[in-house]
Each structure stands twice: as C-alpha cells, then as structure tokens.
Amino acid sequence: MTNRHQDLRDTPPPVALAQVDELIRTGGDGRLELIGLSITPHRRTVWSRAGASTSTSAAAWYDCVRGRQKRQKRGEPVTSGVGRLLREPEEQRATFLDLFFDLVFVFALFRLSHGLLNHLNWTGAFQALVLLLAVWWVWTQTAGIGDRFDPRRPAIQLLVIGCMFGSMVLAAAAPGAFGEHGLVFAGAYVAVQVGRSLFLVIVTRGDERQRTEMRVLFWYGVSAVPWIAGAVVQGWPREVLWSLAVAVDYVVLRIGWPTPRLGRAGAAEFPLSGEFLAERHRQFFIIALGELILVTGLTFTGDGFGADRSAAAVVAFATTVLLWRIYIHRAGQVLAEAVTAAPDPLRVAVSAIYAHPVMVAGIVAISIGDELVIEHPLGHTPPAWVAVILGGPALFLAGRATFEYAVFGRVSRNRVAGVLALAAISPATVFLPPVLVATASALVLAGIALSDAARARGRPPEPPSPPG
Structure with missing residues (x-):
C-alpha cells in the first residue's frame, strides 16, 4: 500500500460530518471503502477508491463518523438537516412561543364551559368530556414540540403558529361540535394532528427520529377516519365514533404507537426533559x-x-x-x-x-x-x-x-x-x-x-x- 493510502487510512480526512455517509461504506470483506470528494478550505481533493484494513485508528474513525446520528441528539453538536432544528439541553424552559401558543386555550376552555352550560345534562357532560379530551390532546402533542425542537427556528415557529390557528378554529366550533359544526371541529382537529405530524416527518427525513414521527402520523391517519366519519352523521353515532377516535389517540401513546413494518416505539425514542x-x-x-x-x-x-x-x-x-x-x-x-x-x-x-x-x-x-x-x-x-x-x-x-x-x-x-x-x-x-x-x-x-x-x-x- 502506498504511503498516501496509508495516510488516508490512519488520518481522519477533513470532511464535514454531513458528507460522511456519502464518503464511506463498508466493503463485503469488512474493509472500509472511501469514495467521493472532500472539501477543504483550500482545495478540492479527489479521493481514489482505497481499501483500508480495519486497524485500530481506522475503526475508531469509522465508529466516530457512523455515530453522527447519536451526536445529533439534544445538546450535542450538529451540522446539518434536522440537527439545526433541535433544542439545546440548557434551554429546556418554556419560551415566548410556548406561552403565545397557550393563549388560544383560554378561549378553548371558555367555549367548552359555555357549551356545557347550555346543555347541562348527562349527555351534554359526556359530549363536553369528549371535546375536552380532544382539545387537551392537541395541546399536549403540540406543546411537546418545544421539548425537542428549537422554537427560535422559523420553521418551528410557523408550525406552532399553524397549530395555534387550527386550535382556534377547533375551539370556535366546540359548542356546536355535536350539532351543525361537527365537520368544522373534526376537520380542524385532523388538520392540526396530521399536518403537524406530516411536517415533522418531512423535516426529520434521513434522521432516526423520522421513524417515530412516521408512527405518530400513521396513527393520526387511523383516528382521522372515525373523526371525519362521525362528523358526517348525527346523534349517537357521532358520539360513538368520536369516542372511538379519542380512545385510539390516547391508547396508542401508552403502547408506543405500534405500526406495521416500523414496530413499536421504545422508551429511548422519547427523550424527556x-x-x-x-x-x-x-x-x-x-x-x-x-x-x-x-x-x-x-x-x-x-x-x-x-x-x-x-x-x-x-x-x-x-x-x-x-x-x-x-x-x-x-x-x-x-x-x-x-x-x-x-x-x-x-x-x-x-x-x-x-x-x-x-x-x-x-x-x-x-x-x-x-x-x-x-x-x-x-x-x-x-x-x-x-x-x-x-x-x-x-x-x-x-x-x-x-x-x-x-x-x-x-x-x-x-x-x-x-x-x-x-x-x-x-x-x-x-x-x-x-x-x-x-x-x-x-x-x-x-x-x-x-x-x-x-x-x-x-x-x-x-x-x-x-x-x-
């Protein structure tokens, strides 16, 4: 092996972490294969394809660069993609964006209480409970964004503000949700839950977090069926279908969102502050x-x-x-x-x-x-x-x-x-x-x-x- 290849094997090249997955792969015989381009501050160097046996230094370099996803967890250096959207651990406090989002739920609770006041019986109480559980689930799932993602990023701000608008529509329709405004309420709920999950699936593309977001999106798609179906019927069928939809949303969190081909999410996939x-x-x-x-x-x-x-x-x-x-x-x-x-x-x-x-x-x-x-x-x-x-x-x-x-x-x-x-x-x-x-x-x-x-x-x- 030439000295150049020996140096290449034992010395980590000056390559950005975001490029690593494109530059290395493991050969079928256990050797590292280096392919592609490395951009340095001074020149563009073309790498020839070079086999390198997995010596101690090369293996350590491989483990380092292949562990890039782990370093992109909360609080560790990140360089590109979803990493830019993640929140640092020392900043795990509610921000102005979180408090701004909460404002709409003062209105939501006010509307729910007045809806129940106008239907103060057992049926009205049950209906109010279903609506409250839906409102709470919108809040808790959207509030969790602030635990994982940096609210200073424009993309995250737009996501939260979009959820806030949908929540306002949902709250406005709440008193008439079991009457003529059922489709507005259900449509707003589904739009917020599915839309938020779809957005997170897109921004986590190529990251291990995407699997979790895909599970969540799948189950909100499942619960959307009884939500929308209930909105187009009247009377007790709506109560039954919406109760089923709420039950699905609450239960699947407890059991880890088991999803075909993706399996069940483990506790490690839910880093908590x-x-x-x-x-x-x-x-x-x-x-x-x-x-x-x-x-x-x-x-x-x-x-x-x-x-x-x-x-x-x-x-x-x-x-x-x-x-x-x-x-x-x-x-x-x-x-x-x-x-x-x-x-x-x-x-x-x-x-x-x-x-x-x-x-x-x-x-x-x-x-x-x-x-x-x-x-x-x-x-x-x-x-x-x-x-x-x-x-x-x-x-x-x-x-x-x-x-x-x-x-x-x-x-x-x-x-x-x-x-x-x-x-x-x-x-x-x-x-x-x-x-x-x-x-x-x-x-x-x-x-x-x-x-x-x-x-x-x-x-x-x-x-x-x-x-x-």
Missing part, C-alpha cells in the same frame, strides 16, 4: 385557573354588585385559590424531579399527561358552577347545579390523586376524604341556596389545604418516589 414537562403542565393548569377567573369576573360585573352576588364572587375566588394551593402542594412542584428519579421516566410523563385533563375537567365544571352561583346566589339548587358545584371539585381531587400517585407512588388520605365528603353532603344541598352549596364545597377544599400545610410543617420536603 422533566423540567420542561413540569413547567408546561403547570402553565396549562394556570390557563385553566385563568379561565375560572375570567368567568368569575365577567359574571360578577354583569348585573350589579349586590351583597349576595358579592358573597358568591368571594366564594368563587377563594375556591380558585384553594385549587391552586392543592395542585402545587406538593406534586405540582416536584414533577420534574419525579421524572428524573423514575426508573421509567416515560411512564411518569404519560401518567401526568393523563391526570391533568381530569383536573381540568373538574375546573371547567367549577367555572360553570361559579357562573350559576353568582347569577343566582339565592333560591333552591337544582340537582344539575349540585352536580357541577360539588362534582367539579370532586373530579379535580380525583385527577389530583392520580397525579400524586404518579409522583409519590401513594395517595394522601385527605384527597380521598375530600371526595367522600363532597359525595356525602350532596343529597342535602338541594335544599340549600346555591351560594351555601358553593361555600360548603370551598370549606371541603380548605380542609384539604390546611391538612396539607399541617402535615408539612416542621418536616423536610418529601422527595418524589414514583412507582416502579
């Missing part, structure tokens, strides 16, 4: 509380500031504060640490993703109850009103207990006691004025918050201990 996950979920919870404040304020200013209405507004505001306190103590503070400490971080993340819409559903019900109580603080309380005034906090506590189990591997007894207390007082509340029913609900929540504070006093903070 616990800090980003926790911060984004806290922000959505604040959005839900913001909708609660919005409804309280708008209703309170609508028809004077009488003593009875003022008392109802005070109770509504106190309830909002108590919800915040119960959420943040203490699982809401340490979700990031729980994800880091968990033997299976993805399991903790998915549990948090599933627990939050239950809590948000409770807050939506509470907002309806607050509006009813402020508008009609006195008189008798119909059973449907009792269902939202007391059922909303009970639903919130159920979701909060699920969240607590995901973080600590146990559920506080006061959460269970709170749900039982709300159920126990519900039969008698139909004889009380609405403002007193709301006050009873707030007192139960206050008891839970005080119990949390008493248990924590004088003790070191409990570390997260997610179930194995």
Whole structure:
C-alpha cells in the first residue's frame, strides 16, 4: 500500500460530518471503502477508491463518523438537516412561543364551559368530556414540540403558529361540535394532528427520529377516519365514533404507537426533559385557573354588585385559590424531579399527561358552577347545579390523586376524604341556596389545604418516589 493510502487510512480526512455517509461504506470483506470528494478550505481533493484494513485508528474513525446520528441528539453538536432544528439541553424552559401558543386555550376552555352550560345534562357532560379530551390532546402533542425542537427556528415557529390557528378554529366550533359544526371541529382537529405530524416527518427525513414521527402520523391517519366519519352523521353515532377516535389517540401513546413494518416505539425514542414537562403542565393548569377567573369576573360585573352576588364572587375566588394551593402542594412542584428519579421516566410523563385533563375537567365544571352561583346566589339548587358545584371539585381531587400517585407512588388520605365528603353532603344541598352549596364545597377544599400545610410543617420536603 502506498504511503498516501496509508495516510488516508490512519488520518481522519477533513470532511464535514454531513458528507460522511456519502464518503464511506463498508466493503463485503469488512474493509472500509472511501469514495467521493472532500472539501477543504483550500482545495478540492479527489479521493481514489482505497481499501483500508480495519486497524485500530481506522475503526475508531469509522465508529466516530457512523455515530453522527447519536451526536445529533439534544445538546450535542450538529451540522446539518434536522440537527439545526433541535433544542439545546440548557434551554429546556418554556419560551415566548410556548406561552403565545397557550393563549388560544383560554378561549378553548371558555367555549367548552359555555357549551356545557347550555346543555347541562348527562349527555351534554359526556359530549363536553369528549371535546375536552380532544382539545387537551392537541395541546399536549403540540406543546411537546418545544421539548425537542428549537422554537427560535422559523420553521418551528410557523408550525406552532399553524397549530395555534387550527386550535382556534377547533375551539370556535366546540359548542356546536355535536350539532351543525361537527365537520368544522373534526376537520380542524385532523388538520392540526396530521399536518403537524406530516411536517415533522418531512423535516426529520434521513434522521432516526423520522421513524417515530412516521408512527405518530400513521396513527393520526387511523383516528382521522372515525373523526371525519362521525362528523358526517348525527346523534349517537357521532358520539360513538368520536369516542372511538379519542380512545385510539390516547391508547396508542401508552403502547408506543405500534405500526406495521416500523414496530413499536421504545422508551429511548422519547427523550424527556422533566423540567420542561413540569413547567408546561403547570402553565396549562394556570390557563385553566385563568379561565375560572375570567368567568368569575365577567359574571360578577354583569348585573350589579349586590351583597349576595358579592358573597358568591368571594366564594368563587377563594375556591380558585384553594385549587391552586392543592395542585402545587406538593406534586405540582416536584414533577420534574419525579421524572428524573423514575426508573421509567416515560411512564411518569404519560401518567401526568393523563391526570391533568381530569383536573381540568373538574375546573371547567367549577367555572360553570361559579357562573350559576353568582347569577343566582339565592333560591333552591337544582340537582344539575349540585352536580357541577360539588362534582367539579370532586373530579379535580380525583385527577389530583392520580397525579400524586404518579409522583409519590401513594395517595394522601385527605384527597380521598375530600371526595367522600363532597359525595356525602350532596343529597342535602338541594335544599340549600346555591351560594351555601358553593361555600360548603370551598370549606371541603380548605380542609384539604390546611391538612396539607399541617402535615408539612416542621418536616423536610418529601422527595418524589414514583412507582416502579
């Protein structure tokens, strides 16, 4: 072998990483074959085809360049393609783009609560739940973009803004989704989910991440069928088809999006930032509380500031504060640490993703109850009103207990006691004025918050201990 070829074998040539796959390949006999062009700052050098035995240095060089995809994971040097769109690990905080995207969901929750208020029965409650689950899934899947991709890149900004517009259309159609606006709602949902996934498949072309995005795109294509089919029928068939579509979207995440020819995604394909996950979920919870404040304020200013209405507004505001306190103590503070400490971080993340819409559903019900109580603080309380005034906090506590189990591997007894207390007082509340029913609900929540504070006093903070 000539000295030139010896040098070529033992010395890594000055080639950009993006060109490596075009310049090397392994021969059938285990030798490295170097073909193509190398661009240096000074000249263009033509490589002759040269066989090189896999000596230690050559093998090390081969391993280095073939490991290029691994170096393109979050936080490592990247040079081209999808690498430019990835986010650095030290930047795993919510950005202005994330908060801007969230704005549309204040509107979405407001529309959902008013849709349920106009159909305050079991059918309306079920329909509102289906719509809320769809809205939540749009948010959580789009919010995940900020964990993986750099929001400063124009392509990512356009993607998120496009999803934001689709979410606004979806929210606008929500109150009439089971009526004349079904096709608008379903079309907006499918457009956001399929469009976002298709975009990510395109931008990850040639990268190992594309396999994951293709799985997601496949399953959103599958769930699009019952979404669109349900939109063109009326009555209970729409409820059945849309429930099936929502179930598909939620279940396939849990089982790793098993896809023909691509298989099932492993946990390694879902790199998680616990800090980003926790911060984004806290922000959505604040959005839900913001909708609660919005409804309280708008209703309170609508028809004077009488003593009875003022008392109802005070109770509504106190309830909002108590919800915040119960959420943040203490699982809401340490979700990031729980994800880091968990033997299976993805399991903790998915549990948090599933627990939050239950809590948000409770807050939506509470907002309806607050509006009813402020508008009609006195008189008798119909059973449907009792269902939202007391059922909303009970639903919130159920979701909060699920969240607590995901973080600590146990559920506080006061959460269970709170749900039982709300159920126990519900039969008698139909004889009380609405403002007193709301006050009873707030007192139960206050008891839970005080119990949390008493248990924590004088003790070191409990570390997260997610179930194995």
